[in-house]
Amino acid sequence: MNDTVIEVEPAIAAELLGPQIDQLRQYTANLCKYGEELGLIGPLELPRIWTRHILNCAIVAPLLRPGLVGDIGSGAGLPGLVLAVARPDVDFVLIEPMERRVKWLNDQRIDLGLKNVTVLRERAEDVRLETPLDQVTARAVSSLQKLIPLTAPLLRPGGQLVLMKGASVQNEIDAAQKQLRKFRVSDPEVMVLGTGVLEEETRVFRATVGESQ
Numbered sequence: 180m181n182d183t184v185i186e187v188e189p190a191i192a193a194e195l196l197g198p199q200i201d202q203l204r205q206y207t208a209n210l211c212k213y214g215e216e217l218g219l220i221g222p223l224e225l226p227r228i229w230t231r232h233i234l235n236c237a238i239v240a241p242l243l244r245p246g247l248v249g250d251i252g253s254g255a256g257l258p259g260l261v262l263a264v265a266r267p268d269v270d271f272v273l274i275e276p277m278e279r280r281v282k283w284l285n286d287q288r289i290d291l292g293l294k295n296v297t298v299l300r301e302r303a304e305d306v307r308l309e310t311p312l313d314q315v316t317a318r319a320v321s322s323l324q325k326l327i328p329l330t331a332p333l334l335r336p337g338g339q340l341v342l343m344k345g346a347s348v349q350n351e352i353d354a355a356q357k358q359l360r361k362f363r364v365s366d367p368e369v370m371v372l373g374t375g376v377l378e379e380e381t382r383v384f385r386a387t388v389g390e391s392q
């Protein structure tokens with residue numbers, strides 16, 4: 180599969196953050212102040228939180244559709260909280276099993292005044308949602324081979340996986356062929372976002388789940 184390179188103009192990147200930029204600055208400041216102490220972010224990441232973490236997550240925002248998005252393994256809130264700030268028109272449920280991280284996510288939800296966020300303390304495989312998700316996001320949780328069985332069952336038929344991945348995404352796709360078939364994952368594509376705009380491009384594995392193929 181060839182990568183789809185989507186170039187994002189600087190003006191679009193600015194528009195992406197738009198009026199929400201102050202909320203994202205506040206979240207970044209909170210993360211810089213408390214993130215290391217709470218074990219949310221490594222000390223080496225502190226100087227590059229904005230460029231490597233916040234912007235890389237924010238650039239995924241245009242891939243979301245109005246509806247219900249589940250962010251699996253939100254940890255510090257990446258990408259869940261960043262996307263919830265960037266897309267106030269979308270509802271988010273952040274699914275994270277670790278108590279300390281759940282407290283952080285709830286504290287940030289309140290501090291940032293986010294009305295479109297619910298936090299669930301659950302493992303993805305144990306969660307029972309009243310409403311199936313329209314889209315699922317995740318970053319740095321596990322390989323596609325493990326992540327697809329955790330995330331695909333949470334989606335409605337025709338729902339979408341929007342999974343942030345590293346440069347070895349193609350190897351992960353090759354290794355996950357069995358899971359892609361089992362969970363009826365169709366139209367898989369790798370999108371490369373932020374070329375020429377971000378310090379580091381963001382790769383997204385996007386695919387549809389559960390529609391007849």
Ligand SMILES: C[S@@+](CC[C@H](N)C(=O)[O-])C[C@H]1O[C@@H](n2cnc3c(N)ncnc32)[C@H](O)[C@@H]1O
Binds near residue numbers: 252255302319320329
């Ligand atoms: C390496 S951290 C990444 C956190 C965040 N997504 C990021 O990019 O910074 C992985 C997170 O996934 C969570 N996690 C691990 N297994 C999980 C599962 N089965 N369901 C939901 N979350 C899980 C962990 O508690 C942890 O917060």
